[in-house]
Amino acid sequence: MAEQGRRTLAQRLDHLFDTVRRPDGQEYTNEHVAGAVSAKGVTISQSYIWQLRKQKKDNPTLKHLQALADFFGVPPAYFFDDAVAGQIDTQIEALRTERENSGAPEVRMMAMRAGELSPDRRRQVMELLDVVYKLEQVERGETPGK
Amino acid sequence: MAEQGRRTLAQRLDHLFDTVRRPDGQEYTNEHVAGAVSAKGVTISQSYIWQLRKQKKDNPTLKHLQALADFFGVPPAYFFDDAVAGQIDTQIEALRTERENSGAPEVRMMAMRAGELSPDRRRQVMELLDVVYKLEQVERGETPGK
DNA sequence: ATCTTTCCTTCACTTGAGTGGATCCAGCGG
């Protein structure tokens, strides 16, 4: 069966373009992204980014996934995991509307917080996660039956 | 700079082989994994798996990452994110020792919990994360440098 | 109308991800 039947990579990437804008509110261009990403060491072409957005190519490599996720300030898991994607999306969405009121240009900064927190903090969050998990386990009466 | 300077993909994959064993306690062979993965629709060769383990090749594609993560029962983020990897590792470790007592064969089920938590709980975690993030911001004196 | 500019779209080509053996290296019978 098709593994990515839910949301395609193309849709997700395209969605990132739609939601994560530049300071002036415009969408990033493929070329800009290609340039910014390449400047960070991982070369990528604007045409390839376009192909990914338009479903002409799926199945990029680890380095490109990393680089793109990095640029948009989302964890690489965004491209894999539906739950993560949905979560991040709501985060970004919230920030977007908030921005329209306050006018703060820090969408990305906040978007990054989920995946690109400092190592120390991240560990703290992981421990919190651990607690939450155990809570859920207890709540369910210790039955991990999927 | 090299993004994966901390732990290489090879090390992580190899580590999975070492920790996630089959029912009889033996390591999975490259061939077995290749077979199992291919049987699930994504073809992969044993030689390629070996190359990945031995650092001869890094940079696999999305589909292969997905498939491997799926086989070992870890979220794909395992291959990207150091914090996640560490978290999962401790989980697996705990389960391993536990298994030697009770003999329960549900290693992967548990290993997934960090990445595949229920949506509601995950939201909670995200909110906790939010708090932590803001704490860090305040701590740094509200300077979002970089 | 024409020249710029900017970006999207397309496609023929390059190159590295991924494969198919072939080879080596144990263990294990006979």
Add this chain to the structure above:
DNA sequence: CCGCTGGATCCACTCAAGTGAAGGAAAGAT
């Protein structure tokens, strides 16, 4: 001692991931 089997190691080739450069389409400027 020798063949057999199961697995790791190596490597030359294939084919799809990824590129570059050219061709539109839309919006301004002159």
